Amino acid sequence: MNAVVFAYHDVGVRCLKVLLARGIRVSLVVTHEDNPNENIWFASVAETCREYGITFVTPEDPNSAKLLSQVQAAKPDFIFSFYYRHMLPVGLLSEARYGAYNMHGSLLPKYRGRVPINWAVLHGETETGATLHEMAAKPDAGAIVAQTAVPILPDDTAHEVFCKVVVAAEQTLWNVLPAMLAGRTPKLPNDLSKGSYFGGRKPEDGRIDWKKPAQQVHNLVRTVAPPYPGAFEEIAGDKITLARTRLVPTSARAALERTHGAQDKFFEGGRLYARCGDGNYLQIMGILINDQDVSLNNYLKYMAV
Known part of the structure; x- marks a missing residue:
């Protein structure tokens, strides 16, 4: 044949x-x-x-x-x-x-x-x-x-x-x-x-809306994680791309709320967390700043912005 x-x-x-x-x-x-x-x-x-x-x-x-x-x-x-x-x-x-x-x-x-x-x-x-x-x-x-x-x-x-x-x-x-x-x-x-x-997707479709539920944000990060263009936000003129996230169990939500209240992003025990629109949390496990892979600690300078 x-x-x-x-x-x-x-x-x-x-x-x-x-x-x-x-x-x-x-x-x-x-x-x-x-x-x-x-x-x-x-x-x-x-x-x-x-x-x-x-x-x-x-x-x-x-x-x-x-x-x-x-x-x-x-x-x-x-x-x-x-x-x-x-x-x-x-x-x-x-x-x-x-x-x-x-x-x-x-x-x-x-x-x-x-x-x-x-x-x-x-x-x-x-x-x-x-x-x-x-x-x-x-x-x-x-x-x-x-x-x-x-x-x-x-x-x-x-x-x-x-x-x-x-x-x-x-x-x-x-x-x-x-x-x-x-x-x-x-x-x-x-x-x-x-x-x-x-239809197709564009890099702009990866822009993060933190008002959405944690599961939806997590799915977006997974969808466009490297080698795809990435899920991103812009802070102080820099592009922050999330390389990987993980949903925080609902059972851990109350403890994080007691310690950090309604704070959007914070470090706890050396881990970086983000609060989403439904009150649930994501652990941010990897970031890129202006497309460069960096340590999570590099995010500290943006937390007061």
Whole structure:
């Protein structure tokens, strides 16, 4: 079997390697040029292609006539998309003899659209996963082929969950490929009425509102913790980014209130705490000041501001 693969990021690298391990000939890979303004903390599909001697291209526009010609020349049995960042035109998808399939980082139909892992963490989900599905004209709307779930623990950051989803994507593809290659691709319903769609997120979306409940602030910190842009506030002209927080148990609330009253931020026993809009507390476990990782004690100069 022969495949054309659209891929980027860690999921792109791992799923590309799964195809090779299952004996699929990858005649062409379509990937992205790295953005010099982006924090590139993930593996390179282009470098993987160089390592394995696979032809790859990095077109700016997946709708270009040139790319369509390249895909047609490859005569793919399958087209796969693994964390490629653009929607693929229906005309291109139809070039695959046995179908075109995408790996999405959620348990569809929940969290269709952009950055699904970050949205799942922000909304306090306790589970997400990876879904292989047919590609269609609408994003993440085709029939489900296979899914693998992973847990989201209470203090997991989006990056930690992403690492789990990478493994889930690899397992999902590895387990279902034999059936697909034998012509028995599963087709399960993807009922969009039972799901949700979300757009992209901007760095400004990480601004902290301390009037919100502690759980919501904690979820925001987890959602955008490094290597993402971070949850932040601005004090005295400096940008203060929270790298990690932890919810303080409700049972400890009364003792903190007796000692510190309605004080918004304070040190207690060498630990830095913040009081949120619902009266509950977060322990701040790491900060960056103007994007530089510093000791929590560096926060002292802001406490009287």
